[in-house]
Amino acid sequence: MSEDNILPFPDRLRNAIDEQAWQALQGEFYLDCYFAHHGRAAEKLAPKAAKHPWHQFTECPYEDLREPGRIHVDPLGFLHICQGITIGNLFQIPLREISKNYDPDSHPITGPLLEAGPVALVKRYDLPHREAYADACELCYEARIQLRSRYPAELAPDQVYGRYDHPD
Numbered sequence: 001m002s003e004d005n006i007l008p009f010p011d012r013l014r015n016a017i018d019e020q021a022w023q024a025l026q027g028e029f030y031l032d033c034y035f036a037h038h039g040r041a042a043e044k045l046a047p048k049a050a051k052h053p054w055h056q057f058t059e060c061p062y063e064d065l066r067e068p069g070r071i072h073v074d075p076l077g078f079l080h081i082c083q084g085i086t087i088g089n090l091f092q093i094p095l096r097e098i099s100k101n102y103d104p105d106s107h108p109i110t111g112p113l114l115e116a117g118p119v120a121l122v123k124r125y126d127l128p129h130r131e132a133y134a135d136a137c138e139l140c141y142e143a144r145i146q147l148r149s150r151y152p153a154e155l156a157p158d159q160v161y162g163r164y165d166h167p168d
Helices: 011-016 019-035 039-044 095-101 110-124 136-147
Strands: 078-082 085-089
Touching (some): 110 136
Antiparallel strands (some): 078 085
16 A cells, blocks of 8 residues: 555544554444444344334434544445445545545535434435334435445445345
8 A cells, every 4th residue: 555545534543542542442333333223234133123203313323424533444445434435445546635535514425414314315315214213323224225326436335235246
């Protein structure tokens, strides 16, 4: 990788280098995955959870989309602001450039989420939806599945959405 890819994103990530902060981030990750219906957990686990009216999910409760303290990097080079919501690919664009160009308000997914959570995705893009969901993540995931063909670069990779290409 080039030196352009050796850069904390954003600067707050530098504070996570000491052991105590690193462990706090790890704990947050595990709690996040256990309690939230992220990604495929929305399909597999949410049907067993209590449901709440869709219109109450007016914020993203787990990620700071404006100033993320962490991002996820997958083996395909995608940088995820949240699982399946990408802001670039390290194999195509240097990290320094991705970081400099990230504008959460103009991003077609994070913009609405910052405005009013998953409810804003549904309203802005006039998406069909159910009346109740387990949590904001389940509604967000279902909305994003409907938007993937419109925003393939921002909603990737396929594997996050349970889609796999198998060689013949």
